[in-house]
Amino acid sequence: QVQLVESGGGLVQPGESLRLSCAASGSILRLNSMAYYRQAPGKQRELVARITNVATINYVDSVKGRFTISRDNAKNTVYLQMNSLKPEDTAVYYCNARWFNEEYWGQGTQVTVSS
Numbered sequence: 001q002v003q004l005v006e007s008g009g010g011l012v013q014p015g016e017s018l019r020l021s022c023a024a025s026g027s028i029l030r031l032n033s034m035a036y037y038r039q040a041p042g043k044q045r046e047l048v049a050r051i052t053n054v055a056t057i058n059y060v061d062s063v064k065g066r067f068t069i070s071r072d073n074a075k076n077t078v079y080l081q082m083n084s085l086k087p088e089d090t091a092v093y094y095c096n097a098r099w100f101n102e103e104y105w106g107q108g109t110q111v112t113v114s115s
Contacts, residue, residue: 055071
């Protein structure tokens with residue numbers, strides 16, 4: 001069992017930055033991957049960024065060059081640095097962890113980008 005606790009969401013203006021954090025119970029090194037998904041009102045949940053246990057990273061095209069996912073193994077925490085935020089980035093962001101055929105989710109954190 002893996003518990004994920006998220007923090008860092010909030011209300012920002014377009015062009016500003018936020019950093020999301022996802023703290024996992026236990027070592028994240030044992031996990032196959034960790035990721036952030038997001039879900040906007042009326043839309044399906046989509047993968048934003050994923051980092052694997054061998055540090056392979058992928059992003060959805062709409063955030064490439066603006067978002068950066070990273071991990072601190074000593075703190076069992078994954079971060080999503082979000083720069084140059086746009087109104088279309090507004091969504092609930094969920095942390096995700098995978099361990100073989102098991103999948104775990106955080107509680108979600110709201111990110112709102114509005115002037």
